Amino acid sequence: MTVGWSRTETLAGQTHTFTIAIDGPAGAGKGTLARRLSDHYRLNLLDTGLTYRAVAHKLLELGLPLDNVSAAETAARQVELSNLDRTVLSAHAVGEAASKVAVIPSVRRILVEKQRDFAKAPPGAVLDGRDIGTVVCPDADIKLYVTASAEVRARRRLAEIESMGGSADFATILADIERRDERDMGRADSPLKPAADAHLLDTSEMAIEAAFLAAMAIVDDVLAKRNKA
Numbered sequence: 001m002t003v004g005w006s007r008t009e010t011l012a013g014q015t016h017t018f019t020i021a022i023d024g025p026a027g028a029g030k031g032t033l034a035r036r037l038s039d040h041y042r043l044n045l046l047d048t049g050l051t052y053r054a055v056a057h058k059l060l061e062l063g064l065p066l067d068n069v070s071a072a073e074t075a076a077r078q079v080e081l082s083n084l085d086r087t088v089l090s091a092h093a094v095g096e097a098a099s100k101v102a103v104i105p106s107v108r109r110i111l112v113e114k115q116r117d118f119a120k121a122p123p124g125a126v127l128d129g130r131d132i133g134t135v136v137c138p139d140a141d142i143k144l145y146v147t148a149s150a151e152v153r154a155r156r157r158l159a160e161i162e163s164m165g166g167s168a169d170f171a172t173i174l175a176d177i178e179r180r181d182e183r184d185m186g187r188a189d190s191p192l193k194p195a196a197d198a199h200l201l202d203t204s205e206m207a208i209e210a211a212f213l214a215a216m217a218i219v220d221d222v223l224a225k226r227n228k229a
């Protein structure tokens with residue numbers, strides 16, 4: 001960052017809500033990056049994965065199949081962005097199930113509308129997910145596509161499980177990650193892919209602090225050009 005503004009000054013000249021869209025596969029570090037950026041620029045934060053997880057969690061709770069479209073639509077309509085319980089929703093099985101309900105186009109439409117409303121509230125927001133730069137906020141001020149190799153993501157996941165006192169098998173985690181990537185990238189509606197104008201951040205060889213600094217440099221550069229114009 002070379003512009004030397006404080007963060008409030010950085011966004012002070014903006015006359016519209018400011019949006020940072022972050023997409024990428026599971027475990028690439030986009031959640032941490034989104035949190036760091038929202039803190040730094042004082043923007044609202046939405047992890048859109050939680051909205052799909054909330055729908056999946058409801059179906060699991062009701063013992064309904066994940067392809068029950070009308071139940072999934074009802075659950076999607078009931079999602080309240082202010083009431084997403086990360087502790088409950090972060091379970092691995094809920095993430096797997098979320099990836100399955102996320103293929104239902106009508107569920108996506110309902111959730112995308114809520115996500116767009118969230119993004120519109122001043123002063124703006126950082127949203128992270130799979131289709132933020134391509135579908136939810138195609139006019140976002142900044143688009144980042146955060147990725148890392150499947151092996152690196154699996155190693156990070158294993159380290160996380162072990163740090164919490166658990167144990168898991170690397171090959172099983174890797175297979176899970178590859179299956180999830182395939183589902184998220186291969187679905188017909190809003191597949192995970194970088195927007196044409198996204199900045200790519202490969203965190204395979206990068207610590208989260210370095211990724212944050214790189215992202216901040218991209219945002220500050222855009223802001224500096226705007227404020228000059």
Ligand code: DC
Pocket residue numbers: 026048049050052053095098099102128129130131132180184
């Ligand atoms: O980021 P996550 O692991 O919490 O996401 C869970 C699943 O939700 C993911 O595998 C696919 C789906 N998802 C999506 O389809 N679109 C989004 N914008 C966010 C998540």
